[in-house]
Amino acid sequence: MACVTVKHLWKEYGDQVVLENLNLHVADREFVTIIGASGCGKTTFLRMLLGVEQPTKGQLLIDGQPVPAEPGPDRGIVFQRYSLFPHLSVLDNLMLGLEFSGSRWLGKLFGARRREAAEKAESLLEAIGLHTARDKYPSQLSGGMQQRLSIAQSVIREPKILLLDEPFGALDPGITADMHEIILRLWQANRMTIFMITHDLKESFQLGTRLLVFDKRRHDPHAPERYGATVTYDIPLNRKKHSAPTPPLTAELVR
Amino acid sequence: MPRLVNLYPSRGSALALGALPFLILIAAYLFGSAARLAENPDDKLLPAPSAFVDTLKSYAVEEDRRSGEVLWWLDTGASMKRLLIALAISAFIGIVGGLAIGALPVVRSLLGPFVAALAMIPPLAILPILFIVLGLGEVAKIALIVFGVAPCIVRDVSLRAGELPKEQLIKAQTLGASSWLLSTRVILPQLWPRLIDALRLTLGSAWLFLIAAEAIASTEGLGYRIFLVRRYMAMDVILPYVIWITLLAYTMDWLLRLARARFFPWAESR
């Protein structure tokens, strides 16, 4: 379960109002896509959900509780880049989350527990088509492969909420179809609530169950920083995603 | 004709080009030595190659008449021991201090300015203090090298820790990493290559401090020997010792570079 409630949320940096009076309720397992002009505060909103930025005023609740002030395993994140660990192989990158939870002091698993974690990681690798690259380092992967790995990495701890900040923004348009399929599969398999920022309007309609548009309601031409952005359009998208047939690989992941 | 910036020598010619300055230097020496010796057979400044062979024999093969030791190896052993112990201590301080300062903002506030100030003190200026406090033995010499090298390594390693993308550290936390796991499994492994780079860069100053300490208070060691025979203008001893020191330093540098490529292959391709 993860529903997100936003009540009269404001975010300011000094004199600059970034977000003003945001009100929102997002149900469990919703796939929210967010679009809006550059610099209007989309990433800031995501960072508040992540716990690395705090609201200036108002409330941001997950299941009725304030968002913790630190990132945690209940909220996964995929950045546009730089979120893989360059010193670990593909498989180790994927297993890291399991090793953190399974071994508090060494952060490493051994024996049967390692085999179990490796099996889970490998089935996920297969699902994202990276099985053959399991022993490579991130720097040896293409941009698309890196992003697929980053997405898989952030769902392996089965977060309630997955945050995606323009995850495909740096990728070739040709490969985004594959990426969309992967993200939808993982979403269905893992029962998450997803927030995804994108610059691609088509993508936002294709993927989401709900589309939020961030924009400024008011404008002061002499003081552009006076007013912040808020949700100006909140569009339910009635795609039949929940009833889509589960692809065979996903069944393996749900286990 | 390609631009000069795009003109890459083949493997063979790269080797030949690399050897060229060395060959020129040797040729210049032989020429100068021969010219001076022709004028004055007792000239001590540029001894003939045969003099080096004699020195090598009496220093590196035969035992010293007074002490019964083979001086060359006695000096090498003593110097290398001091240097390696000092570098090991510095590397340890460097990685632990660099990690703590780089990973924990509280430690950064506590020790950052202090280490920066320490690194600015000229080590040779406190050499007398070290001799007074620690005596004239091995400890003072090792302390001088550590003092000269460790603060720079700490700073360099902690800078690297600060350069790690924020995204990575946040990602690790969303995977459930505690401060401890974040430090040991994410940050520390990425600091080792930089530690090796820092060691390579400070190798030169480590040798400098070693030789300075040995020149002032010692009874054996490469630096001690050079400064001892200086009194007799024994260029036939000094020059082979200098070349030997250079060779040792170069080998250490090469081994470190090799170790980096061997143990941290992920840090190579960039």
Ligand SMILES: Nc1ncnc2c1ncn2[C@@H]1O[C@H](COP(=O)(O)OP(=O)(O)OP(=O)(O)O)[C@@H](O)[C@H]1O
């Ligand atoms: N740490 C900060 N300190 C001060 N101002 C900040 C900070 N972070 C963001 N801002 C400001 O907040 C505003 C919103 O930034 P944000 O990154 O959320 O935009 P965005 O909607 O994600 O834009 P883009 O689509 O370009 O990524 C910007 O004007 C930015 O200058």
Ligand SMILES: [Mg+2]
């Ligand atoms: Mg952004």
